[in-house]
Amino acid sequence: MTNAVETRGLRRTYALDRRAKTGRSEVVALHQLDLEVAEGSVHGLLGPNGAGKTTLCKILATVLLPTEGEVRVFGRDVRTQTRKVRRDIGIVFGGERGLYTRLTARQNLHYWCALYGLRRPAVRARTEQLLERVGLVDRADEKVEGFSRGMKQRLHLARGLAGDPRLLLLDEPTTGMDPVSARDFRSMVDELRREGKTILLTTHDMDEAETVCDVVTLIDGGRVLAAGDPRSIGALVSRHERVEFDFVGPVAETVRDLLDLPGVVGCTSVSPGRHRVETADDDATKAALSLLVDRGATALTTSRPRLEEVYLKLIGDRGMAVR
């Protein structure tokens, strides 16, 4: 299967103004970046401010040229096959950018659909279809300036879908949304995935990445630090499974007995009355669970390190949003 996105040795620099007297002549935004986004997947790009996410999206959107390296969208070179690449992509940036706030939602969509070269009846039909899809039919004739952040973002999504793209680039689509709007937006992303669209999503939100992405790539300083399924990426920072439990009363003897079990590699207190055992394999997890049940421990859970922990370990808490 062709990858929706493939970059090899991608480098992008920006020339710096000599008058700024920084002592540097350029800033390296992307550094030998190799990335593959499988067709039909939702792929998250995570990283702090300045990591290079927007630069990458702009290159894929063909508004910025790579300095070096190869970049292909559905197998097509962004430098030499720009027109064809453009036909396959839709871009959704956050905030006010790109919306005509004095026009209504319907007028905005008529305009964008017309820009895609559709004839008048097709423009109308496509506009109605998009309004329906993003749940704005009831508000279609209101001026966009009165829209909430969530409604504006839905209209952005409709705009991104106007040309029926195969790849959607979503740049922090839920930043600043209330939780209900953000959840609705994510279920729209899920629906688009089911229709076979590929989605590349930049986000600072770990929960969002875990909920909607099939694969996440962590980038910092223009380099890929890690990539994988957000639900199993925890194996990068620890191979161990965890068992957490609550214990009322003295716990020392139970901890000693746990540490005597083969394959139990550690036991720590995570908060008052709550403890965490780390185990090296499934047998050790089972033995620890059975001992804990015997000793009257409660609220037992098993887990692996989550994406948030991987991010903290590799990048630190710069640019991270968790709810």
Ligand SMILES: Nc1ncnc2c1ncn2[C@@H]1O[C@H](COP(=O)(O)OP(=O)(O)OP(=O)(O)O)[C@@H](O)[C@H]1O
């Ligand atoms: N036009 C420009 N001129 C000079 N430097 C730039 C320009 N655009 C971006 N940069 C620099 O390139 C690096 C990558 O920036 P980029 O905007 O791609 O990061 P980002 O991951 O999207 O950050 P954010 O989360 O803040 O949007 C940063 O060091 C930034 O300062």
